[in-house]
Every structure is written in C-alpha cells, then in structure tokens.
Amino acid sequence: MAQMLALPILIFVLFIGEVISTRTKAWIPSIFVSGVLFLLGYWTFFPPEIVAIAGIPPAVAVMLIYLLITNMGTLLSLEELKNQWKTILIAIAGILGIIAALFSIGILLFDFETVVVAIPPLVGGLVSALIMSEGAAAAGLPTLAVFAIVIYVVQGFAGYPLTSIMLKKEGQNLLNKYRNNELTAKQLPGEQTGASGKAVKEPRMFANMPDKYNTDFFKFFRLALVGYLAYLTSTLAAPIVEISPFVLCLLFGVIGRSIGFLERHPLQKANGFGFAIMGLLLYIFDGLKNATPSMMLEILYPLIGCIVIGVIGMYIFSFIIGKLLKVSKEMAFAVSLTALYGFPADYIITVEVINSLTKDEEERKVLTSHMLPPMLVAGFITVTIVSVILAGIFVGFL
Template identity: 35%
Template sequence: MDGLLALTIIMIVYAIGDMIATKTKAIISMLFVASVLFAVMFWMGLPGTIFQDSMLQPFATVTVGLLLVHMGTTIKLREFIANWKTVVVVFCSTIAICAGVYFLGQLIINRDMALIGAPILGGGVVAFLVMSDALKSAGPQIVLFGSLVLVIQGVVGFPIASMLCKKEALRLKGQILDGSLTLMEEKKETSDGKKEKKNIFQVPDKYNSPNFMIAKLAVVALIAQKLSALSDGKVNMLVICLILGILAREIGFLDEGSLTKANGFTFVIGAVLTNVFANLAQTTPATIASMIAPLAVVVVIGLACCALVAILVGKFFGLSWYMSFAMGVTALFGFPGTLIVPSEVVRAVADNEEQKAILTENLVPTMVISGFVSVSIVSVLAAGIMAGWA
C-alpha cells in the first residue's frame, strides 16, 4: 500500500476514535473504537501491512523509549510521598490484579493468556508492549489476546469507577452538609516572590528548543538501552527508561512532560499504538469470539482481586470502601480517565461552588495519582518482572 495512503487511513481512524471518546466522555475509549474499525476493515480486505507501509511501526521501534522516559518526567515524587496512603493502596491492589490473574487465571485458561493478560489488565499500553515482545514466540493468538485485554479494560473500568466515585461523593456531601468536611487551606510549595532553585542542567529558555528537549530524551533512552544490554535484557529497557525519566526530571536534566512540550507526544503515541492494532490483521470473527470466555475470566478475577485487596488496605488507612476500590480500578484506564471520571461526578453531585471545590479537592487528586501509580509505575515494573516468566 502507498505509504501516504496508509498513514491517511490510520490517522482518520484515530480521529474518529477521538471524536467518539470525546462525545462519550471517554467511556468508550479511542482504543476500543479504533480496534473495532481496524478489525472490520481487515475483514473487508484492508492490507495487513498498512502499519508497516505507513512507516509508523518502524518509527515506533526507535521512539518507544523516548515515550517511556517522557512518562517518567510526568511523575512527581514529592506529590507521591505526600499522598503515600494512596500510593500504598494502589500499589497493593495493582499487584493483586497481576498476581491474581496469573496465578488463579492459569487454573482456568491457557497459562500464556493469563501471563500476558495479568500486567496488561493492571496497566495499559506499556505493559502490553513489554509482554507482547516477551511472548511473541508463543504465537500471534496470545499477543492478540493481550490486545483484546488492553482494548476492553477501559470499557469495564470506566462505569465501575464512575459508580464508586459517585457513592464516595455523596458520602462526602453528607459530611459537607453537617459541617464536618470543609475546604482545606491551599498550601503553597514555594513562597511568593522566591525563584525556584537553579540546577546545574538549567539552560536559558531561548536554547531549550523542542529539538533540544527531544535530544535529551534520546540520550536518556540510549543510556537505558545500554543498561538493559548490560543485564543481557533481563531488566527490560522500557522499565529502565521509566525509572531514568523520573530521576532525570528530579535532578533537572529533563523538563516535566518533555515530549508534550516538544510537540511530539501525539505522533509518537500514535506510532506506538500501531503495535496494538497490528495483531488484528490476523483475526477473524470466529477468533475474536473464541477469546470472549478467557477474556471474561481475566477481567472477573482481576476485578475481584483488586476489590478485595484495595478495600482491605484502604480500611486499614480509614478510607471508605468506595474510594479504595475506585482508586484500585484506575489500573483499568489511567489518565485522562482518572481526571474525567471524578470531574464529571463532582459536577453531577455538587449543589453549589463551595461543594464543588470541596469534592474536587477530595476526589480528583486522589484519582489522578492513583492512575499514575497503577498504570505508569506498578504495571510497568510488574510487566518487566513477568516478562521473564515467559
């Protein structure tokens, strides 16, 4: 297929997916829409080489490391430390999802299906990339199953999280009405008029161009690649990229959200997602239908383990079971869903601006941090470990 035509078709599908996701307030994700469209088009004769022909797949091969380093720069260690209870609850619940799906799931379904599904259900795209590479020798059907887990998890997670957040919001609203819950005084991290402390890597803004930022991302990704090679690949390169991204931002070498600031995030993530959709080229309706049962097993076991552990750990910290389970279930969709769901709930429950401010303060930051912990950190680390079990 002509390269430009292939790229055009892919971007149109992405655009349609974005439109539907926006219209449904992300309840139906772009991943789900695009997967359905690509599957149908493949069944109607669309060449399976479309992603290679568009050059997006080769581009993704060399830029996925930059994406993981970028993800690391979005993680604020100070914020995580301040919200350590949230971090502990979500860490435990995400590990429970991964362990439960693998150890219990393989008693019912194919072991490789349980292995690839475990960290993907507990995370997202990055976990899929790690596990699909580790299990590619298991055959295209196993990798396809991983794609289906990735596609369906948001469809399941969104309504559950919305319901739980609404129950928590109503509980908090009762406390607002009886006067036991008020707006906390905002704490400023830095005093007014004081400049941020400079670091040895700081350069004047006029030199901090998009190319300069991407160059630094590439340097860090290259270091991660070399470190992974030193371990003979036992420590996954993408996991190292994430860790180095966090550290590089903390010492000031990289900007927060570097790839976004460099105007490259949309194109890089679009290229990386082709690895998810490429597996659909080998499918048939019968193939998809045969995977519904094992898919249900993975989702049910994952949610049950998530609920059990999140609620128990949350209870230890004095959290409501609604909030604890909602925090755990963010593993199924991540950001921006973790911002959209509580924001929509606040608008629906609050009667006035004061209630809206208090509910926002108690729901939104917790959900956003939960999503970062589960999707961006724990699932990636879990995938890096479980990839060695393949």
C-alpha cells in the same frame, strides 16, 4: 494501499474515538472505540501492515515509547512515588487478586497451561505478552502462543469502560467535596516552588540559559539522551540482571526531572506530545491484526473466562486493601484496573474523564492533582514492573 491514504484513515479512526468519547462524556473511552474500529478494519479492508504503511513501523514506535515513558517520568517525582505508597499497595493487591482467582476458580475451568499463559499478559503489557507467547511456542503450544497476544490486545476492552465509570464516580465525589470547601488541590507532581512561593524556572540546570536557546530540539535532545542512558544501563546490567529499559526510562525520567536536567512534560513543551501519543496508539492497535475471527472464536471461552474471573478477583482484593487504607472503592478499583492497559491509556482516560466532568480550570486542576498521580504510578507499577517479573517466573512453568 498508499501511505497518504493509510495515514488519514488511521487518524480518522482515532478521531472517531475522541468524538464518541466527547459525546458520551467519557462513559465510552476513545481507546475502546478506536480498538473496536481497528478490529473491524482488520477483519474487512485493512491490510495487515497498514500501520507501517502509514509511517509508524516498529522502529519509530520503539523510539516514541522511549520518549513517552521518559516524559512520563517527569510527571512524577521521587517525593510523589513515596507519597503514593497506598497506590502501590492497592495496585499489587489487585494483581494478587487476579492470580488468586485464576489459580483457584480458573484452574477448575481451564487447564494449568492456559492459566499460566493468561496471567502475565492480563496484568501487563506487550513485553510480558511476548515473553509468554515465545515461551508457549517453545513448549509446543502454538494456540496458547496466540492466546497470550490476543489476551493482551483484548483485555483493555474490559478495562477501559470500567475505569472510566470508576473515575467518573470518583471525580464527581471529589468535585462535590471541593464545591463544599472540603477539598483543595494537591501540588501536582513535578511542580516546584522556591522559598518565596514562586515557581522555579525549569529546567533548573539551564535556568541561566536564555529562553531563545531552550528550543524544541534542545528539549528533544535532552529527553532522548536520558532515554539512551536508560537503554545503556539496561544493556550493561544484562549479564548480571535483566532490567527492562522501559522501566529504567521512567526511573531516569523521574531522576532527570528531580535533578533539574529535564523540565516537567518536555514533550508537550516541545510540541511533540500529540504526535507521540498518536504513533504509540497506532502501534498498540497494530497488535489487533493477528486477532482473526476464527482465532477469536477458538479462544473466546478461555479469553472471556480468564478476563472475567481475573477482574472479579482484582475488585475483591482492591476493595479490601482500599478499605483498610481508607481509599474509596472507586479509586482503588480504578488503580488496580491500570494493570489491564497501562500507559498511555491510564493518562488518556483520566484526562478525558476530568475534561468531561467540568470546564472550570481550577476544578480540573483539583481533579488532576488527586486522580492523575495515582493512576500514573499504578500503571507504572503493574504493567511496567510487576508483569515483566511475573512473566519471567511463569514462563518457567510451561
């Protein structure tokens, strides 16, 4: 297949997802639709390497991941992380719910190794799935090695629509409060004002630089430099402790934004955010090429069983801790569900839901300030940190 045929096909799949999401007012998220279409494509006429043919090989995808996660850090602040302590507790409680449910109910239905392999990918991302897949292969469990990848790929199909439903209910409740003058907008993560109340020029370190020199390339350079520092720190720390460079990218993004080296959302300001999201989504869906129909049938029972049991456990634990912390059950469950997909899906679904609920810019700002920060923080805590730690522990059980 020619590159310039593969590329429009894949972009058209993403576009169909957006259209259906818009038509259904985000009840059916675009990522869910695109994932199903990719799966059908691989089962019919997509060549396995179609994403690489289109121009997004793994090296390009990794570059985009570094830029996007560092960029995501600029959407948060050290103050925001501190303010989101309830979100962090709820996200961790949701993960504990998955572990408790699978080690109590799941262990009665599936063997011990299946449960052990399922948990880290179920509460995490690609890194934890790869750790468990390689661990299962090394332990002589080839089927479970495939199972670890497939559960990572398929888990979002449960998480996307559930999250959309929860966020729509939460967003509608917030809108009703705002329209009744019971709610105001919070300061968005990364927004800073001076003593006069006026916005501080960003980035602060380059406040005296003429705007004509703060070009798109200069924004990309600073973002890439911060990503490199995260990578370098991870490499230097490796002999002592294994730290994912992607975890450090987000942390360094927060720090870079806090000290004024980076502005808020530099990728968007450099006109590169849309392309980066497109590339990352294609890379994520590329994982579906290994999920053949025969393989899906072989692992269908443990796949569905582990996801259903895990999500039930997640809901129970998040509901309880949300009740104790006075957080709505909808928001608590949505926060926990970020463990099933992480970034960029947490960002995309939240923005889709907000745009579907209102066309008024002020109302969108209110919803964004209340809903986006906890979703981003939760995705960071569950997928980027906790799942990798769990994988490192659980792989030792095989």
